[in-house]
Amino acid sequence: MNIFLLLSPLLTLSLSFCLSLFSIAHGWRLLSSFGHSVKKIGFAETNNWRKTFDELRPFRIESREVLKTIPINDTTLSKIRGFYGLIGPDVNASKVSTLYELFTGDGLIQGVFFNGDNITFAKHFVRTEKLIFESIHGRFSKNIMMTPIYVLLNKMGWLPNVLGLANTALLDLQQKTDTGRHIYALFERDSPYQIHVDFENPGISTVKKRNIPGIAHFSGHSKYECGQVHTVDYDVMTNHLYYFRLNDARKNRDVSKSVISTRYIPIIHDFAVTSKNAVFLDAPFVWDFTNTVKKIPVIFDHTNPAYICLYDSSRKTTRRIRCPDPFYIFHYADVLEKDGNLEIYAPLYDRLDFSSLDISGKYRRVRVSPSGQVVIKKNSALERLNLDFPRKWGSYVVLRAIEERAITGFVVCKGLDIIRRIRLPAGRHFCGEPALVEIEGEPFIMGLAYDGDSLGYLVVLGIFTEKYIEQSLGVPLTIGFHSLFLYDQL
Ligand SMILES: [Fe+2]
Numbered sequence: 124m125n126i127f128l129l130l131s132p133l134l135t136l137s138l139s140f141c142l143s144l145f146s147i148a149h150g151w152r153l154l155s156s157f158g159h160s161v162k163k164i165g166f167a168e169t170n171n172w173r174k175t176f177d178e179l180r181p182f183r184i185e186s187r188e189v190l191k192t193i194p195i196n197d198t199t200l201s202k203i204r205g206f207y208g209l210i211g212p213d214v215n216a217s218k219v220s221t222l223y224e225l226f227t228g229d230g231l232i233q234g235v236f237f238n239g240d241n242i243t244f245a246k247h248f249v250r251t252e253k254l255i256f257e258s259i260h261g262r263f264s265k266n267i268m269m270t271p272i273y274v275l276l277n278k279m280g281w282l283p284n285v286l287g288l289a290n291t292a293l294l295d296l297q298q299k300t301d302t303g304r305h306i307y308a309l310f311e312r313d314s315p316y317q318i319h320v321d322f323e324n325p326g327i328s329t330v331k332k333r334n335i336p337g338i339a340h341f342s343g344h345s346k347y348e349c350g351q352v353h354t355v356d357y358d359v360m361t362n363h364l365y366y367f368r369l370n371d372a373r374k375n376r377d378v379s380k381s382v383i384s385t386r387y388i389p390i391i392h393d394f395a396v397t398s399k400n401a402v403f404l405d406a407p408f409v410w411d412f413t414n415t416v417k418k419i420p421v422i423f424d425h426t427n428p429a430y431i432c433l434y435d436s437s438r439k440t441t442r443r444i445r446c447p448d449p450f451y452i453f454h455y456a457d458v459l460e461k462d463g464n465l466e467i468y469a470p471l472y473d474r475l476d477f478s479s480l481d482i483s484g485k486y487r488r489v490r491v492s493p494s495g496q497v498v499i500k501k502n503s504a505l506e507r508l509n510l511d512f513p514r515k516w517g518s519y520v521v522l523r524a525i526e527e528r529a530i531t532g533f534v535v536c537k538g539l540d541i542i543r544r545i546r547l548p549a550g551r552h553f554c555g556e557p558a559l560v561e562i563e564g565e566p567f568i569m570g571l572a573y574d575g576d577s578l579g580y581l582v583v584l585g586i587f588t589e590k591y592i593e594q595s596l597g598v599p600l601t602i603g604f605h606s607l608f609l610y611d612q613l
Pocket residue numbers: 149343344392453454605
């Protein structure tokens with residue numbers, strides 16, 4: 124019997140269900156990015172009781188954190204002033220056996236401060252209510268069957284939100300306040316946590332959780348655009364997408380809420396905001412309770428088309444545009460409105476199978492004409508690559524490339540033309556999303572990498588040059604989702 128059918132009365136409450144859906148989206152992308160031996164996919168953990176008992180003991184969060192100053196080995200690094208941070212779940216990807224275990228790792232920021240003659244490497248755990256509770260009382264079980272119970276007890280006010288993990292992305296509001304810059308650690312099933320990045324005395328700390336009246340959950344891909352914060356929440360039971368805009372982001376008020384009905388289950392990982400519209404993809408995710416072998420009762424129905432939803436905030440109307448094919452988008456590279464056309468550049472996924480990790484993002488252009496006709500343009504050279512996590516630099520887009528489930532390099536595109544392919548040296552793989560950084564007028568890709576022993580490196584490499592800089596950090600690194608670079612001056 125499918126575990127979700129067994130739990131369905133509780134799941135109608137049903138944050139855990141939403142968590143499972145999100146874990147499909149993001150944990151899946153993460154797993155597909157790392158070449159470790161993750162072979163067993165499923166939520167029915169039954170053999171972890173011994174480990175669970177080991178983890179019942181209280182612990183000191185600080186004992187697993189790092190703050191380390193390292194002399195630089197390349198003068199180019201001395202010209203950088205700022206901070207690179209990668210956030211992700213605190214898990215050893217070589218040992219996890221389920222997506223759920225991977226996804227429910229506590230938010231860990233791995234970051235590098237650039238101070239001139241040296242760098243400071245820091246590992247900081249976001250002090251979520253869940254992690255602080257666990258440090259005092261011991262770990263919660265990660266058995267999926269316990270999650271609905273924990274959620275219920277949280278609703279009764281007896282436990283913290285066990286789904287509050289702050290492990291997905293960092294959001295910079297580009298504003299300076301008495302408590303430092305407004306930087307938030309995000310997780311799709313919780314409110315954001317404000318993070319303090321201290322440039323004076325290099326280090327990272329958690330300021331506090333920011334509860335926002337009227338917004339239960341804050342998307343991992345919330346955006347700061349033109350003085351407004353844009354975010355989404357969704358209800359998988361009623362097929363409703365909630366689109367929020369905060370006009371006073373610093374004080375978390377003046378919230379406007381729009382409700383958008385979707386044709387399918389609204390698993391919205393990312394979205395885009397243009398001058399006219401908010402852009403969402405309504406991909407054909409549907410319930411499927413017939414296959415009791417599969418653990419997740421949601422399938423990507425490749426017999427039905429995707430729809431692009433354009434929400435006009437000024438008119439409060441939604442235009443649904445039928446696409447010729449089904450596809451899914453995890454991350455948008457660029458969305459342009461010109462001459463009445465809408466152009467979306469993004470890695471598209473033609474098929475998704477929740478029982479498989481073999482998925483491949485194809486970087487394409489989706490053009491929507493004023494009449495609503497959708498044309499998808501492909502480049503045959505790009506079709507042979509597995510690309511995602513796009514980063515925009517002027518008119519260029521840099522995408523990370525995966526080969527054999529490891530990040531082995533990057534592809535620089537202009538439109539759908541490949542400008543350059545960049546390969547990492549043998550034995551080096553990126554931990555997660557890089558940032559694009561300007562050093563003396565020249566763009567570089569910056570990120571954290573690991574070797575065969577999981578030892579970590581700061582890597583900086585030219586987007587348009589052969590320049591490659593590697594700085595050993597002397598500590599093991601873990602995998603991450605999204606990153607950001609903060610220049611020390613706003
Ligand atoms: Fe993402």
